[in-house]
Amino acid sequence: MPTTLIYETHATTLDNEQGIATxxxxxxxxxxxxxxxxxxxxxxxxxxxxxxxxxxxxxxxxELAGLEAPHFVDWRLRECNYGELNGRPRPELEPRRDRVDTPFPGGQSYREVVESTRSFLTDIRRLYDGAQVLLVAHSANRWALQHLLAEESLEELVAAPFDWQPGWIYGV
Structure with missing residues (x-):
């Protein structure tokens, strides 16, 4: 039985409401x-x-979701590190496409997020075969999952608007 990975973005933050790239x-x-x-x-x-x-x-x-399942935190599921641009207005990060392989100043590239997510998925496949796994993370992780599991172009994903929905489901 395959593992089911359910991805959800973290809930809306004060920064999201103010157009800040956290x-x-x-x-x-x-x-x-x-x-x-x-x-x-x-x-x-x-x-x-x-x-x-x-x-x-x-x-x-x-924490606020109140789920009964065990909850583990994993640094590999962090948002992209925008380095010097962490906490800056979102328009200062545009265009994103040029950051697929080139790190943000003092930060990381989106490709580095993909590699961290790939490492996480390797562990999930090995340790949670057949389980329903909920993953709560960030937009860069969603792009990484779409790239790794749905074989979509990372360049196209990061250039497109992020359209929220109540979760995405993947077989891993």
């Missing part, structure tokens, strides 16, 4: 985000295990 900064959920986290919990009851980024906004999302 990057590796912790971030804090907004009032709307706290409600979204509760809704995520209602949507995802019954998963076997939950993994999240170690950044505060992802951990807080899982």
């Amino acid at each position: 990057g590796w900064l912790p971030g804090e959920l907004s009032a709307a985000g706290r409600q979204e986290a509760v809704e995520l919990g209602m949507r995802r009851q019954g998963v076997d295990v939950v993994f999240s980024s170690d950044l505060r906004r992802a951990v807080q999302t899982v």
Whole structure:
């Protein structure tokens, strides 16, 4: 039986509402985000295990979701490190396409996020065969999953707008 990976973005943060690119900064959920986290919990009851980024906004999302499954944090699920641009207005990070292989100043490239996500997936396949695994992380991780599991172009993914939906499901 294949492993089912359910990916959800962390809930809305104060930075999201203000157009700030949080990057590796912790971030804090907004009032709307706290409600979204509760809704995520209602949507995802019954998963076997939950993994999240170690950044505060992802951990807080899982905590407020109130799921009964064990929750583990994993640094490999962090957002892209924008380096000197962590915490800056989102338009300062555009265009993103040129950061697929070239790191942000003092940070990392999107390809590096793909490699961290690939390492995480290797462990999930080995340790959670047949399980329903919930992953709560960031937009860069979603692009990495689409690239690795759906074979979509990373360049096209990072250049396109991020369209939120209540989760994505993958077989791994």
